[in-house]
Amino acid sequence: MEDMPGKSSKIPAEYLAEEILNGFNEYRARFGKYTSEAPRLFAERNWQQTQINHLERLRVYKRVLRELCAGLREKLGEDQSNPDIWKSIKSFYQNLIIDKPDSELAETFFNSTIRKSFPGLSIDENLMFVQEGHQPKELKINLELLNIYPSAMGLEKIIRKILEDYDFGVPFMDKEQDIQYLINSVQEVILTRYKVAPETETQILKSVFYRNKAAYLIGRTYLGHKWMPFIIPIANGPKGIFVDTLIFDPDMMSHLFSFTRSYFMVEAKVPSQVVGFLHDVIPHKKTHELYNAIGFNKHGKTLLYRDFLRHLSQSQDKFEVAPGVKGMVMTVFALPSLNLVFKIIKDHFEPPKNMTRAEVRDKYRLVSWHDRVGRMADTHEFEDFAIPLDRISEELKNELKNTVNSLLRVEGDKLIIKHLYTERKMIPLNVFLEDCETEEGIPVIEDYGRAILQLAQANIFPGDMLTKNFGLTRQKRVVFYDYDEIEFLEAMNFREKPKAETYEQIYASEPWYTIAKNDVFPEDFKRWMIGREDLRSHFIEYHNDLFDPVYWQSIQNLLKAGELIHAFPYPEEIRFRPEEKI
Ligand SMILES: Nc1ncnc2c1ncn2[C@@H]1O[C@H](COP(=O)(O)OP(=O)(O)OP(=O)(O)O)[C@@H](O)[C@H]1O
Structure with missing residues (x-):
C-alpha cells in the first residue's frame, strides 16, 4: 500500500474508505430493492404498499448514513476532524469508485459522510467532492437502454409492438381501443403536420417510470429533421391495464418532472445514462432536477449546489x-x-x-x-x-x-x-394578483382553489390559505409553499357555523360558541380568500364546494376508507376515456 499522507495510526484510511463504500453499496441495494418492487405493486394495484415503499425509499439514505457515521466516528476517535486523514480516505475512496457506473452518486455519498462525521468541516475540495471527482459523468445516451422501432414498420405495427414489449403482467382492459386511441393521437399531432421519413425511428426507454397509480413510458420519434418527444401514461384500473393518454406537449412533459411532484420509481443502473436521455427529451429541466425526479435527490442537491457556486462566480x-x-x-x-x-x-x-x-x-x-x-x-x-x-x-x-x-x-x-x-x-400569488388584468387573474384564481382541493385529496390541509402563502410557477400553476401550519386533512373538523338565535348571540362581538383547535368553518373562507372585487365573485361561484363543510367531509371520508386519490399530472381533458369507463 502506498504511504498516504497523514495515515491514521489506528485504523488505515484504506479500510475506512472501504467502509464508506460498503455503506454506499448498502444504500444502493436498499434503494434498488424498493424501486424494483414498483412493477409488481403496480400490477397488484397495491397502492398502500406503493406509498409505504415511496416513503421508506426516501428514508434509506439517512438511515444508512447515520449508522455508518456513528461507526466511523467511533473508529476515528480524536482523528474525526483530522484533515490529513480525511484527505487520505478520500484519495483511496476515489480509486475504489473509479469504475462504478454510478460514481457520481458515490461521490455525493462521500460528501454526506464526511459532513456528518467531521465536526466543524468547511467546504474543502481536498476533503470533499465539491466539484465532480475524476471526469464529470457525461450524460451519454446508451442505445441498449432503449427499445427501438423503425418507422418502416408502420404506425399500427409500432404501437402494437410497444404494447407487447411493455408487459405489465396484467391483461389490458381493451387493448384494441388503446391502439386506436394512440394511432389517432399520433395522426392528429404528428402525421397531419410532419412527414415522417421511413428510415427514421421511435425510441422508448426500456425502464418504466412508476409513480402513485401510474406507469409512464418515455420516448421520442425522429421526424427526419428533429426529435419529437412523448410520454405514454399507463394506468391499472379495476378492469385491467389501459393507456390513459399520449403526451406531446413539452410543458406537460416538463410538469411531470416538476419539483412539485414526488420522485419516480425507475430502474437506473447507470443513472447518468437515464438522465442523459431525459435531458434530451425534456430539455427544459436542469440536470439536478432530473436526478431528483428519479429519486437521487441527494445527488440532485450536490448538482444544485454546484450550479449555485457557478452562478455566484458568474x-x-x-x-x-x-x-x-x-x-x-x-x-x-x-x-x-x-x-x-x-x-x-x-x-x-x-x-x-x-x-x-x-x-x-x-x-x-x-x-x-x-x-x-x-x-x-x-x-x-x-x-x-x-x-x-x-x-x-x-x-x-x-x-x-x-x-x-x-x-x-x-x-x-x-x-x-x-x-x-x-x-x-416563484411569484407570490398575492404579488401577482395585486396588478394583473382580470382576464389573467381568472385562470390563476381558479387554479388556486384547485390547488387547495388537490392538496385536500392528498390529505393535506394547508392551515393558512392566504394568497401570500402560494406561488405561481413559470407555467402559471399555483403551488403552496408555507408549511408551518400544515395539518393532515383527516385531523381537521369541518363545521358549519351554528346559527345565532338569541339577541346576545346575534350581537355578540366574539363567537358565542366554543371552537376547538382543529375546527374549521369553510364558509369563513369567502371573507378573506380573494380581496379583489373583480375576481372575488367569480372565485366564490367557481369554487362553491370550497365553502361547504360537507364537501370537505366527503374528501375526509374517502381518505378514511383508504382511498388513494390519484392526482393526474396532466389535464383531465386529454385523457382518452372518461373516469366512468375505467
Ligand atoms: N418559493 C418562493 N418563491 C418566492 N417567494 C417566496 C417563496 N417562498 C417564500 N417566499 C416569500 O417569502 C414570504 C414568506 O415565506 P413563507 O410564507 O414561507 O414564510 P412564513 O414565515 O412561513 O409565512 P407565515 O407568516 O405566513 O407563516 C412569502 O410571503 C413570499 O413573499
Whole structure:
C-alpha cells in the first residue's frame, strides 16, 4: 500500500474508505430493492404498499448514513476532524469508485459522510467532492437502454409492438381501443403536420417510470429533421391495464418532472445514462432536477449546489430580502438573478405563531416525504451554507441579524448560515394578483382553489390559505409553499357555523360558541380568500364546494376508507376515456 499522507495510526484510511463504500453499496441495494418492487405493486394495484415503499425509499439514505457515521466516528476517535486523514480516505475512496457506473452518486455519498462525521468541516475540495471527482459523468445516451422501432414498420405495427414489449403482467382492459386511441393521437399531432421519413425511428426507454397509480413510458420519434418527444401514461384500473393518454406537449412533459411532484420509481443502473436521455427529451429541466425526479435527490442537491457556486462566480448582484409579505416564521431571501429562494427558520416567532423550530422542521420534512401532488414545492436542506459577505445587501444583513442571528457566524469573507432550505423561486400569488388584468387573474384564481382541493385529496390541509402563502410557477400553476401550519386533512373538523338565535348571540362581538383547535368553518373562507372585487365573485361561484363543510367531509371520508386519490399530472381533458369507463 502506498504511504498516504497523514495515515491514521489506528485504523488505515484504506479500510475506512472501504467502509464508506460498503455503506454506499448498502444504500444502493436498499434503494434498488424498493424501486424494483414498483412493477409488481403496480400490477397488484397495491397502492398502500406503493406509498409505504415511496416513503421508506426516501428514508434509506439517512438511515444508512447515520449508522455508518456513528461507526466511523467511533473508529476515528480524536482523528474525526483530522484533515490529513480525511484527505487520505478520500484519495483511496476515489480509486475504489473509479469504475462504478454510478460514481457520481458515490461521490455525493462521500460528501454526506464526511459532513456528518467531521465536526466543524468547511467546504474543502481536498476533503470533499465539491466539484465532480475524476471526469464529470457525461450524460451519454446508451442505445441498449432503449427499445427501438423503425418507422418502416408502420404506425399500427409500432404501437402494437410497444404494447407487447411493455408487459405489465396484467391483461389490458381493451387493448384494441388503446391502439386506436394512440394511432389517432399520433395522426392528429404528428402525421397531419410532419412527414415522417421511413428510415427514421421511435425510441422508448426500456425502464418504466412508476409513480402513485401510474406507469409512464418515455420516448421520442425522429421526424427526419428533429426529435419529437412523448410520454405514454399507463394506468391499472379495476378492469385491467389501459393507456390513459399520449403526451406531446413539452410543458406537460416538463410538469411531470416538476419539483412539485414526488420522485419516480425507475430502474437506473447507470443513472447518468437515464438522465442523459431525459435531458434530451425534456430539455427544459436542469440536470439536478432530473436526478431528483428519479429519486437521487441527494445527488440532485450536490448538482444544485454546484450550479449555485457557478452562478455566484458568474454574477454580481446581491442577495436581497424576497419580495412579498415577510413571513412570521421564515426569513426568506433571494438573489434576483437566480431561480431560487433561501428560507431560514426565525429565532423567535411573533404571536399567534407559537411553534418551535423543531416543529417547523418537522413540517418541512413531512412535505418532503409526502406526495406533493404538483401543489407543494420540494425543498433542499443545507447546513453551514456559505455566502460571500460582499454579496449581501445591507437591508438583508440587518434582516438576518434581527431575525436569525443565532444561526449566523462569519468566517473570513463569508457568512455561514447554520441551517436553511432552498426552494424554487416563484411569484407570490398575492404579488401577482395585486396588478394583473382580470382576464389573467381568472385562470390563476381558479387554479388556486384547485390547488387547495388537490392538496385536500392528498390529505393535506394547508392551515393558512392566504394568497401570500402560494406561488405561481413559470407555467402559471399555483403551488403552496408555507408549511408551518400544515395539518393532515383527516385531523381537521369541518363545521358549519351554528346559527345565532338569541339577541346576545346575534350581537355578540366574539363567537358565542366554543371552537376547538382543529375546527374549521369553510364558509369563513369567502371573507378573506380573494380581496379583489373583480375576481372575488367569480372565485366564490367557481369554487362553491370550497365553502361547504360537507364537501370537505366527503374528501375526509374517502381518505378514511383508504382511498388513494390519484392526482393526474396532466389535464383531465386529454385523457382518452372518461373516469366512468375505467
Ligand atoms: N418559493 C418562493 N418563491 C418566492 N417567494 C417566496 C417563496 N417562498 C417564500 N417566499 C416569500 O417569502 C414570504 C414568506 O415565506 P413563507 O410564507 O414561507 O414564510 P412564513 O414565515 O412561513 O409565512 P407565515 O407568516 O405566513 O407563516 C412569502 O410571503 C413570499 O413573499
